Amino acid sequence: MKHRRPTASPLAKPLFPAALFAAVSFATIASTLAGIGLTAAPAAAQSAKASATFSGAPVRVGEINSYTGLPAFTIPYRQGWQLALEEINAEGGVIGCCELQVVSRDDAGKPDDAVRVAQELVANEAVDVLAGTYFSHIGLAVADFAARNKMPFVAAEPLTDAITWSKGNRYTFRLRPSTYMQAAMLVEEAAKLPAKRWATVAPNYEYGQSAVAWFKQLLKEKRPDVEFVAEQWPAQGKLEAGPTVQALAAAKPDAIFNVTFGADLAKLVREGEGRGLFRNRKVVSLLTGEPEYLEPMKDEAPEGWIVTGYPWDQIDTPAHKAFVAAYTARFKESPKAGSIVGYITMKAVAAAITKARSANAEPIVDALAGLTIDSPVGPVTFRASDHQATMGAYVGTTTVKDGRGTMKDWRYADGANYLPPDDVVRKMRPAE
Template sequence: MNRRHTLLLLGAAALFAVAQPAASYAQTSGPASGEPIRVGEVNSYTGLPAFTIPYRQGWQLAVEEVNAAGGLLGGRKLEVVSRDDAGKPDDAVRVAQELISNEKVALLAGTYFSHVGLAVADFAARNKVPFVAAEPLTDAITWTKGNRYTFRLRPSTYMQAAMLVEEAAKLPAKRWATVAPNYEYGQSAVSWFKQLLREKRPDVEFVAEQWPVQGKLEAGPTVQALAAAKPDAIFNVTFGADLAKFVREGEGRGLFRNRPVVSLLTGEPEYLEPMKDEAPEGWIVTGYPWEQIDTPEHKAFRDAYQARFKEPPRQGSVVGYATFKAIAAAVAKAGSTDPEKVVDALSGLQVTSPFGPVTFRALDHQATMGAYVGKTTVKDGHGTMKDWRYADGANYLPSDEAVAKLRAE
């Protein structure tokens, strides 16, 4: 892919989509008995359109399916009022307040970046409003800064690091280097990877760390510094445009030659497919091989998504869809939009996602959604995954005692 051109096109689409101060989406066909149930959705549409546009399409599909099936609470339609947070915590809190005060939403959902998700989670706790965090991976959102009103769908940095460490520990590598964006998500991912790998392999050492500013990676100096440390293997946490620059520069300078790379999120099609035939070969990654998963749940979702949007799903598509299916299930279980009843319903809620059954644990409100772990490869001119397996999130969580201690800190 010409990455720059594609990202510009995606960015233009996102800007067009959120040009209005508040975008409202609802499926209006069929009778409704009562006012719509409104959900306030906040996300970084202009900040990371490669993920958030498929994410939005995912939740649109979920809303359409819920409403086509008769809606909720005796025929009330599910309606979404969506706002852009520009990737900034202050903006996210401001629009969340506006959604609660002016748009009268019953609960909040969304966010992408970890620091933004944490800001909205704090707002939710202070205002006693349910918040289903769709994408932010920070462990703090359900552990050290967890609260009664916040729930998180995706597997956290701890969970995905644990999945990757299983594979990393099998490598003969002893000297490791890391590269990650210098904010909460990257810092947490590196910290957990180092801790968990050392527990399995006390003989490893970490000889270099690179901390580029998110979205502003200087590929040349970063690759040069990593190469100078002469590591046996590399743990990468960069994503999006930074990942593409890192891969291109690293390949050009031979950084990855005979050197294993373990990489968080790189197998997700949002980041892998745009690199086309420049995608890395043989990296150990978490991701989403959408075209290869043939479970009944996933096939039904994939077919419906492709029929609706005339394109294949992305990781964001699954996240958006599962988030709003869970919200609908919680409201139905609660039998009400009362915030306290919805929170009680979300706690321990079991739903079926495109990845299979998912439970929002009562202990910490972390969902058990998993991820696919495998290796990158190039097939038919584009990046994909091979030798993959589904890692059930329930198998990659710390003990109840450890979580209780984290939440008490």
């Protein structure tokens, strides 16, 4: 075939009330897209893509992420996909004949920038697939662009459930376990606690809103006796630790559900420990076990929090040990959660192109639906019904060992066990 490149630049399966999704605002995304007036890729680029077939020419991936906005996660993520890319091309590329190339762009943590660079990648760089993004609102913006321009998009990190459910589309697939999935994993442990009075703290955008909503719903289903007595909604990256901790303590909760991460998490931990907020209180916390957030706190890392995370140095399966060895040899540092996400993302993109035997959008999308790949964490399948991958997460408790934060007593929660059945998600997705 000839490839002509364009020359133009489970947990119990609960019911899923529509009201929960309706409560989440997507006005920011809609406003951003409408404001910059992007509706379709140039006709010449679209036409060229439609006729593209293989002749050994490189296949190109347009990669977008918040490298300046959240480097703690995205730099390891970039190193992960770079390692995968090198392995893919060393093994003959995609379909054994074509080099896989990546054109990467920084979205600066802004949806409008993400859509602008997506447009550039399609129109000027002639990419065949889009991949990446970190923040949920940015992932949603790129997913909308992908749907309108009929471009395959593998969303690596954004955790919003909307990207595969209420705002799902034919062209968008997501790798990481969603807010619903990780909330469900944590609820299994939270329901065992004697705590009845709960407080929550989460960043005030789609990811935080969705995580809190699901945690509350799922915990109440398992424990009707619980009540939520306080909520704190700091702006992402702008948490005022003193007032936040004071407000949480004033509510006198028995336990706290935390969704903050990065610098906000570190400030919350430091201020909370100083004021005794966590004394004799259990904390259940999304993402806190990931080394990019836990390790920088060193011996100030919290003890005994129930978390999702990535205990990279304790996973002894052959596939994972091989990944760690290759990553540390290549980059002279230990992997982070972002590293494994970037690595699996690029492997999934390559597997889909090889399965499709085409650089055209429609065959790649068809190949992604139901695709199963082997990964360092085990087999991962992109479900055909909602395009959500079955990648799981590690659930355990935090501790300090040898002067650094880590996880203990962990288990791998297979994502396939924390997803609603196909008939439920089909009702939540828009008609296509």
